[in-house]
Amino acid sequence: MDYSIKIGGEAGQGIQTIGDTLAKVFSRFGYHVFTHQDYESRVRGGHNFYQIRIADHLVMTSREKIDIIVALDLDSITLHEKEVSPRGIILYDSSLIGQVPMSGEQAVARLDMPLLELATKHGNKIMVNTVATGAVLGIFRLDLQILAQILETTFQKKGREVVESNIQAALSGYNHVIAHCKTCVFPLEPETSAAKQTMMLMSGIDAIGLGALSSGCKFYAAYPMTPSTGIMNYLAGKEKEFGIVVEQAEDEIAAINMALGASFAGVRSMTGTAGGGFALMVEGLSLAGMTETPLVIALGQRAAPATGLPTRTEQGDLLFAIHSAHGEFPRIVFAPGTPEQAFSLTNKAFDLAEKYQVPVFLIFDQYIADTLWTYKTFDVNPVVWNDYRLRGEEFARLNTYKRHAFTETGVSPLGVPGEARHVVVTDSDEHDEEGHIIEDAETRNKMVQKRLMRKLPLIRCEIKEPLYYGGSNPRIVIAGWGSTYGVMKEAVDFLSKKESIGLLHFSELYPFPSPSPLTQNYFSTLKNAQFTICIENNATGQFARLMRAETGFEFHEKIHKYDGRPFLLEELAGEINARIGRL
């Protein structure tokens, strides 16, 4: 069982509400769900869609073939009809979107149903969404009880009457499908569903927020920018419960400097932005490096330079993140491939930022930010939490204190100002151990050795080797990083029926896990493969370049996609097959 539903319409019509609600219903019934969103940078109008995949097994990517289209605009039919599978159906209301022209060569089943009429009948035309949700559940003959619970939670503030009329509206959509479309039945596996447990639904952006929360993040400053705004919203919702201050800065320059101020003052701090906003933050990144102030930066990639495609996805900022900022200083770069990784790497980012007093990046993209994944359980317990700062008694006991003292490890004591009689001094100028401005070559050299050379080998040891998925000694290895994990893994599953193929997924990218005794395994897998393909959601193959620069290894082939859209399963598997075919 593996179904895909696409809900399409204009911005503001509520397609996200339908999508989120359906995802919730199916996950509460215990099905695996994966969703992704495709939307334009506008609040009203245009054409957006929300795609949901429902399966009885773990799914982590969207497919090309659609089984049900819920069309709230005409584009949903004209643009996407060709994606509908032979068993599929398009559900729409001609009173809403007008007469639909005949489809091309292949007739696709359509159900023109009175969504608007049913919504109006039960109270209000905005309930079209609820009627449509009910109708989709009717196609699956899935009990409305869970939907009723969700409607109850959503609308309880608006009163009993609103809850009831929504439930009735959903029921009318459900009944209409059963009465008027005998053929549209998509069998679920009811015999197993009772045994299944309710699943949790988690998006990449929520997982970063949750990761920050679980790591003791106390301060978040940011300027709103897609696709990073969700982190700010999530943490703002937890301010009171967890003692967090979220400040919306006047610009990204202020955001990163506020986060540095708060970190200097003794609390775990974070900022988040997208590529364009990060461009403004870059001098602040250099300041973090120079002052050795711990900082976590969530960098959400979107497509294209400048404003680009503001709500779309790309993996175009990897080399920017690694090479940004003037001067030389250590930094760490992570790029999660799943919400689970987003959670654990956010935690690792906070830990390492403070342990080594360096800036740490979490690179994500619009795709991973917005996709919803299902989990039976989500383990928040393996969180690492050490307070590396010098506070209270421990700080007061010191006879002397130098913020940038030369040490064996290069890591100097991180005192919290005001907690002892010692003063904490740091400077964006090159400085001495105390933090005061210097010009002499000797101190400069010693500082570089302390800040950069001594820390770097230690940081390198913290970097885990990439995740390998597949059988041993694969003939073909595909490799990638960050958000493409799900689609690459499913492509391997799909292709491994015929091929000896494995996947190397990199989520801890910098310092690069160069061949070393620690990372020997992955490198030999790569070197021993007969054919290697690097897959990236960008035009120039930034990761492949990084790999070559760091290790000298060159991939045989590269698959790139840079239209602002994510890879879909069939598309990627087909591309890989085509490259293998050329062997």
Place this chain on the structure above:
Amino acid sequence: MPVLEDYKGQPPAWCPGCGNYSILKAFKETVVELGIEPYQFTIVSGIGQASKFPHYLKCNTFNGLHGRTLPVATGIRLANHEMLVFAVAGDGDCYGEGGNHLMHAMRRNINVNLFVHDNQIYGLTKGQPSPTSLEGMVTKNHPFGVFSEQLNPMALAVALDCSFVARGFAGEIEHLKELMKSAILHKGFSLLDILQPCVTFNKINTYEWYKKRVYKIEPEYSPDDRINAFTRALEWGDRIPLGVIYRNKRQILEERIPVIRDMPLVKQKFDASKIEDTLRDFS
């Protein structure tokens, strides 16, 4: 009680005769007289001659980037509002590069004391005009003179309802100390603009130039009236007022954030036990 010796810092690298020396002296005496110990306050500075200030003292110091003092100071206050925080910057630093931050710090009303060493010129980069340079001032890179109108920081601050607005002069140390004390004791964002001759690059706005023009605002003047204050703030030219031009009792940002009302953020312990419960949001 602290004594002057407690604040001894690095030897200053300013030009002999620079107005900054007087500001430093006034500041040290102010904190001594108020009994504030070096570890009890933080100075955030930017880049420019003024921004070397905290190194010539002893105190918690974040000497950050050009123009960025106020966001850092804001971050420090939000994390620890028991810490007394100063932002020290020059006119180019604060009114030029950091203009946007200044506007929003006034809006937020974060309880930070901003002391601007205003010498109407760029010193560190050797003599370019600053936002407060006089119109027509000729410099190496402005051979036809400055075309832009001089920024009036006092009028800007009153217009933005800045919580405390004052002007001091490096040539009037005792008066400057009083203004520094008032700024520190005032609850709210304080802008103290300090006229300070640059003896090397500004040959127009010299000690003599200022001395001829400055006057101390009369004791009867009420800085609580915003319209009056605006009139006074606009005064510049033959007569330049020194003193508290405007003040109000706006609530500070730190008191408006419920999370830190009872205890500074830095003192709040992280409680990991509640994390498990938050997973309910996702089911």
